[in-house]
Amino acid sequence: MTVNQMYVHYRIPAQRTNPVPIVLVHGGGLTGVSYETTPDGREGWATYLVRKGYAVYVVDTPGRGRSGFNATAINQAKAESSVAALPGNVLMVTAELAWPLFRFGPTSGTAFPDTQYPTEAFAAFGSQGVPFGEATLEGGAMATAPRALAALLDKIGPAVVVVHSLAGPFADALVEIRPRLVKAVVNIEGAQAIVPTEAQIEAYRGIPVLELFGDHLDAPVFTGRARYEGRRAVVERINKQQGGKATLIRLPDVGMKGNSHMMMQDRNNLQVADFVLDWIGSNIK
Numbered sequence: 388m389t390v391n392q393m394y395v396h397y398r399i400p401a402q403r404t405n406p407v408p409i410v411l412v413h414g415g416g417l418t419g420v421s422y423e424t425t426p427d428g429r430e431g432w433a434t435y436l437v438r439k440g441y442a443v444y445v446v447d448t449p450g451r452g453r454s455g456f457n458a459t460a461i462n463q464a465k466a467e468s469s470v471a472a473l474p475g476n477v478l479m480v481t482a483e484l485a486w487p488l489f490r491f492g493p494t495s496g497t498a499f500p501d502t503q504y505p506t507e508a509f510a511a512f513g514s515q516g517v518p519f520g521e522a523t524l525e526g527g528a529m530a531t532a533p534r535a536l537a538a539l540l541d542k543i544g545p546a547v548v549v550v551h552s553l554a555g556p557f558a559d560a561l562v563e564i565r566p567r568l569v570k571a572v573v574n575i576e577g578a579q580a581i582v583p584t585e586a587q588i589e590a591y592r593g594i595p596v597l598e599l600f601g602d603h604l605d606a607p608v609f610t611g612r613a614r615y616e617g618r619r620a621v622v623e624r625i626n627k628q629q630g631g632k633a634t635l636i637r638l639p640d641v642g643m644k645g646n647s648h649m650m651m652q653d654r655n656n657l658q659v660a661d662f663v664l665d666w667i668g669s670n671i672k
Contacts, residue, residue: 404440414552
C-alpha cells in the first residue's frame with residue numbers, strides 16, 4: 388500500500404496565455420473540491436483560471452479526500468483489540484461549527500446580512516467535508532503536505548501556489564525547501580498556529596506574496612481578527628528584509644464586502660479570482 392501520496396487533478400488549456408501554472412491547495416476538513424465548484428452549482432476557480440489561460444493543478448493533500456489515509460493503525464487496533472495504536476484524534480468540522488468558523492454568520496443558521504456565501508446551499512457545502520485523515524500519517528500534515536507539494540513543483544516547474552486556511556503554513560515550509568520553484572504565493576486567510584521560522588521568512592526574499600482576507604474579521608472565531616493579525620506580522624517580517632514583496636489585503640478595503648472564509652465559493656468568487664489574477668499579472672514577469 389502506498390501512503391503519503393498526493394492526488395492532483397490537472398487542467399491545461401489548449402491555448403496557454405501564461406506559462407506559469409497555478410497550484411490550488413485546500414484548507415482544513417476539505418479537499419480540492421473547494422476550488423472545483425460551488426455548493427450552489429456555479430463555476431469554481433479551477434475551470435475559471437483555465438479559461439483565463441493558466442494551467443491549473445488542484446490537489447488533495449496527503450491523507451485527505453482522494454489521497455486516502457493510512458488504515459494500518461485502525462486495522463492493528465482491531466486485530467489487537469486495543470486502541471493504543473490509534474491516532475489521538477481524527478477531526479471533522481461539524482455543520483454547527485462550520486457556519487461561524489467559516490464566517491457565514493455569527494451563529495449556526497444565522498447569516499450576516501451582507502454575506503456573499505450561498506447559505507441556501509449550506510447542506511451541499513457540508514457534504515464537501517471530510518475527516519482530517521492526515522492524522523493517520525506519520526508526522527501529520529506538516530510532515531507530508533509540503534514535501535508532496537515540492538514533488539509536484541519538481542514535476543511541473545515554477546508555479547504560483549495558492550493556499551487556503553490550514554494550508555497556510557504549507558506555503559511557508561514549501562518556500563523554504565523549493566524557493567526557486569515558487570513564483571508567488573497567494574495565502575487566503577492562512578492559519579497562524581505555526582509561526583514561520585526565520586529560515587522560512589528569509590526564503591521569501593524576492594517571492595511576491597499576497598495575504599488575502601475576507602470580511603467580518605471581528606467575528607469571535609479564530610479565522611478572523613486573530614489570524615489576520617498573525618499574518619500581518621508575517622508580512623512585516625518578510626518586508627523588513629531586502630527583497631521582501633509581501634502585501635496584506637482585506638477585500639472590503641478594495642470594494643468587495645461580505646466575503647466569507649470560503650471566498651473561492653462566495654457569490655462573487657469570480658470577482659475575487661479576477662483580483663487575484665490581476666495581482667499575479669502585476670507581480671510575476
